[in-house]
Amino acid sequence: MDPAAAKLIGAGLASIALVGAGVGIGIIFGNYLSGALRNPSAAQGQFANLLLGFALAEATGLFGLVVALIILFVF
Amino acid sequence: MSSILFAVARVAAEAGHGGAGEAGGSMIDPMHQFRIERIIPLNVFGLDASFTNASLWMLIAVGLIAAFLTYSMRGRALVPTRTQSVAELAYEFVADMVHHSAGSEGMRFFPFVFTLFVFILVCNMLGMVPYSFTVTSHIIVTFALAAFIFIGVTVIGFAKHGAGFLKFFVPSGVPAVMLVLLVPIELISYLTRPMSLSVRLFANMMAGHTMLKVFGGFVVGLGFIGGWAPLAFMVVFSGLEVLIAFLQAYVFAVLTCLYLNDALHMH
Numbered sequence: 083m084d085p086a087a088a089k090l091i092g093a094g095l096a097s098i099a100l101v102g103a104g105v106g107i108g109i110i111f112g113n114y115l116s117g118a119l120r121n122p123s124a125a126q127g128q129f130a131n132l133l134l135g136f137a138l139a140e141a142t143g144l145f146g147l148v149v150a151l152i153i154l155f156v157f
Numbered sequence: 158m159s160s161i162l163f164a165v166a167r168v169a170a171e172a173g174h175g176g177a178g179e180a181g182g183s184m185i186d187p188m189h190q191f192r193i194e195r196i197i198p199l200n201v202f203g204l205d206a207s208f209t210n211a212s213l214w215m216l217i218a219v220g221l222i223a224a225f226l227t228y229s230m231r232g233r234a235l236v237p238t239r240t241q242s243v244a245e246l247a248y249e250f251v252a253d254m255v256h257h258s259a260g261s262e263g264m265r266f267f268p269f270v271f272t273l274f275v276f277i278l279v280c281n282m283l284g285m286v287p288y289s290f291t292v293t294s295h296i297i298v299t300f301a302l303a304a305f306i307f308i309g310v311t312v313i314g315f316a317k318h319g320a321g322f323l324k325f326f327v328p329s330g331v332p333a334v335m336l337v338l339l340v341p342i343e344l345i346s347y348l349t350r351p352m353s354l355s356v357r358l359f360a361n362m363m364a365g366h367t368m369l370k371v372f373g374g375f376v377v378g379l380g381f382i383g384g385w386a387p388l389a390f391m392v393v394f395s396g397l398e399v400l401i402a403f404l405q406a407y408v409f410a411v412l413t414c415l416y417l418n419d420a421l422h423m424h
Contacts, residue, residue: 130411134412136404137404137405140361141353144357145353145356147360155188
C-alpha cells in the first residue's frame with residue numbers, strides 16, 4: 083500500500099476515538115441536567131465538577147486526535 | 158464536535174500535503190501558525206537558546222499579568238474599585254479552588270497555583286488575538302509545566318510521608334489477590350498523569366486553532382456568496398474557543414490542586 087494513503091487511512095481510523103469523547107460528554111451533561119432539574123438549588127454547587135468532568139472526558143478523545151495528527155505530520 | 162474534528166484532521170491532511178501540488182496556491186495551511194520563528198538568534202554552549210516568538214508571547218503574557226495586578230492593587234482600598242475587584246475576584250477564585258481541593262495545608266501552594274492558572278489563562282487568551290501565537294499549543298510548553306508539577310508533587314509526597322508515600326498505590330480494604338493486579342494499574346495511572354495533563358491542554362489548543370484556521374480558509378474559499386455560513390460558524394466557534402481557553406486553564410489548575418491533595422493527604 084502506498085505510504086501516503088496508509089497515513090491518511092491511519093489518521094482517519096485514529097480520529098474514531100472522538101466518538102468516545104462525544105458520548106462521554108453527552109453522558110456527563112445529560113446526568114448533570116437531569117440532576118439539576120430534580121434539585122435546582124444543588125445544581126450550582128456541582129457546576130465546578132461538571133466542568134472538570136467535561137474536560138477530562140474531552141481529553142481522552144483528544145488523545146486519539148493527537149495520534150491522528152502525529153501520524154499525519156510526523157511520519 | 159467529534160465529526161467536526163474528524164473533518165478537521167482530513168482537511169488538515171489535504172492542506173498539509175496537497176498544497177504544493179495545487180494550482181493557484183490558495184490552499185490553506187492550518188499548521189503554519191504553529192511554526193516557531195527565531196527573533197534573536199542566541200547560542201549558549203552549543204544549545205540553541207534563541208529568543209523566539211514563543212518566548213516573546215510568554216513575556217507579553219507575564220508583562221500583562223504583572224502590570225494588571227500591580228496597577229489594579231495600587232490603591233489597596235478596603236472597598237475595592239472596579240479594577241481592584243477584578244484582581245480580588247481572580248484571587249478568591251483560585252483561593253477557593255485550592256482550599257476546596259487541597260485543604261488548608263494546600264494553601265501553602267496557593268501562590269504557585271495562582272501563577273500557574275493566570276499564566277495559562279492569559280497565554281490561552283492571547284492566542285485568541287488574531288495573528289498572535291498560542292504559546293500553550295506546543296507540547297513542549299505544556300509538558301514542561303506538567304512535568305514540573307508531577308515531579309514537584311511526587312517530591313512533596315515523599316518529603317511529607319517518607320517511604321510511606323508508596324502506600325498511596327495500595328488502596329485499603331482490598332484482598333491480597335487483587336492487589337497483584339491493582340498496584341500496577343494504580344502505578345501506571347499515576348505515571349501517566351503528566352502525559353494526560355500536558356496533552357489535554359496541548360490538544361485542545363492545537364485542535365481549536367487548527368479548526369479556526371481551516372474555517373477561516375473556507376470563508377475565503379467560498380467567496381462573497383457562500384462565505385457567510387462559515388463566517389457565522391467562526392463567530393460562534395471563536396466564542397467557544399474563548400470558553401475553552403478559560404476552561405482548560407481552570408482544569409489544569411484544579412487537577413494540580415487534586416494531585417497536591419493526593420500527595421499531602423493520600424486519599
